[in-house]
Amino acid sequence: MTTVLRASPRRFVSTPAVERIATRALRYLQSGFSVHLRGPAGTGKTTLALHLADMIARPIMLLFGDDEFKTSDLIGNQSGYTRKKVVDNFIHSVVKVEDELRQNWVDARLTLACREGFTLVYDEFNRSRPEVNNVLLSALEEKLLVLPPSHNRTEYIRVHPQFRAIFTSNPEEYCGVHATQDALLDRLVTINMPEPDELTQQEIAVQKTGIDRESASIIVQLVRMFRTKTGAETASGLRSCLILAKICQEHEIIATPENAEFRDICQDVLLSRAGRSLSEATQILWDTFNEMIRLNTDAARSSVDLRVTEVELESQPTPQPAPQAAIAPQPEAQVRLPLNTLPLSSTDAAADEPEEEPESPAVPYERDIFEYLQRHPDVRPSEIETALGITRFQTINALNALRDKGLVTNRGGAGRANTYRVCEGERA
Numbered sequence: 001m002t003t004v005l006r007a008s009p010r011r012f013v014s015t016p017a018v019e020r021i022a023t024r025a026l027r028y029l030q031s032g033f034s035v036h037l038r039g040p041a042g043t044g045k046t047t048l049a050l051h052l053a054d055m056i057a058r059p060i061m062l063l064f065g066d067d068e069f070k071t072s073d074l075i076g077n078q079s080g081y082t083r084k085k086v087v088d089n090f091i092h093s094v095v096k097v098e099d100e101l102r103q104n105w106v107d108a109r110l111t112l113a114c115r116e117g118f119t120l121v122y123d124e125f126n127r128s129r130p131e132v133n134n135v136l137l138s139a140l141e142e143k144l145l146v147l148p149p150s151h152n153r154t155e156y157i158r159v160h161p162q163f164r165a166i167f168t169s170n171p172e173e174y175c176g177v178h179a180t181q182d183a184l185l186d187r188l189v190t191i192n193m194p195e196p197d198e199l200t201q202q203e204i205a206v207q208k209t210g211i212d213r214e215s216a217s218i219i220v221q222l223v224r225m226f227r228t229k230t231g232a233e234t235a236s237g238l239r240s241c242l243i244l245a246k247i248c249q250e251h252e253i254i255a256t257p258e259n260a261e262f263r264d265i266c267q268d269v270l271l272s273r274a275g276r277s278l279s280e281a282t283q284i285l286w287d288t289f290n291e292m293i294r295l296n297t298d299a300a301r302s303s304v305d306l307r308v309t310e311v312e313l314e315s316q317p318t319p320q321p322a323p324q325a326a327i328a329p330q331p332e333a334q335v336r337l338p339l340n341t342l343p344l345s346s347t348d349a350a351a352d353e354p355e356e357e358p359e360s361p362a363v364p365y366e367r368d369i370f371e372y373l374q375r376h377p378d379v380r381p382s383e384i385e386t387a388l389g390i391t392r393f394q395t396i397n398a399l400n401a402l403r404d405k406g407l408v409t410n411r412g413g414a415g416r417a418n419t420y421r422v423c424e425g426e427r428a
């Protein structure tokens, strides 16, 4: 039995870049042409194809290209028999028996779509052998689908005027992909799908995993830098970003290169996709972590400079910028963060002698953030950043330190925002 799909891709993310492609593709389809989305793996071809099919608002037949396909897998075949037996005993001494055996024809998806005017989404169609796809040529151009000869049905069907086909394909250099015959390409409008831009990748990660925008941006930047350094261009980095974002969001792992847990996950997700030797890819990944830390430290410095100017105007003590910390690919490698500025009272000390500063080291902005959280429970890191005018790294470092000291807790998880609050007993 053939199943008709009513696809409505959930959380389809439409950024200006995606919108431009979708609008063009929809125009071609509305004018009666079939569309071919071509590009590296993970650029969003299948998702866009289903979104377009959804916009056409006709039932969808989904087909995945396969090297084992035969033409019959597209158009259908004879399946089973119908047997008809007539026993004529009109004259009791004469028995006339008529026995007829007929094969049954069963439509496959292409035939059904052509007959009923459905939308055919033929995903990775160039994984099927080109000769198998030949049957599409007359369906797309002459609007006739030719079926195998048979004495009990017509040998071709007229293609329904609302029939549309959306094809997707990966580049020919991919393993298991066949070259497409020119005649078929000539009948399609081919749109080359680029790697989604940074904003699109970030938005998709936010919408699909529920991760906050800042963490998504760090993940997208990191994956992009790593892929540029390794020269991995055969696939998009979008899937890697989505895996990292989902794991960080669901397991409350803070997405910064300073976080050892995050670095481990990055290694698992990215190294095998780099197309380099393991040692080479590892080195490149750690260089990328360090570069990101350097870039963010520079950003932090300039933001600290800004604060210094403001604070000087108010004649208050100035916070110190965080020195740069380099990390190396050893298992025991830990990012050492600066142990200066504004130490936070430890809970015990605070209970006995509230005025006394403890010996325990503090990271920059720890106290500021703690005091902010005392006034504003359940806030996201992005809100803290905005309120205090500090960077993502400074916020996360301070939150990590506060959490390690048992002064704040965070809540979050799948589909929920990661928020922080001061622990019971620490509230102002």
Ligand SMILES: Nc1ncnc2c1ncn2[C@@H]1O[C@H](COP(=O)(O)OP(=O)(O)OP(=O)(O)O)[C@@H](O)[C@H]1O
Binding pocket: 011, 012, 013, 014, 018, 039, 040, 041, 042, 043, 044, 045, 046, 047, 048, 168, 169, 170, 204, 208, 238, 239, 242
């Ligand atoms: N516009 C979008 N909105 C929401 N999610 C998207 C969008 N584009 C891509 N994605 C997500 O990105 C991932 C990869 O997309 P998709 O499978 O469509 O890529 P593809 O180009 O068809 O890949 P392949 O060639 O490997 O089949 C999927 O998880 C998909 O849900």
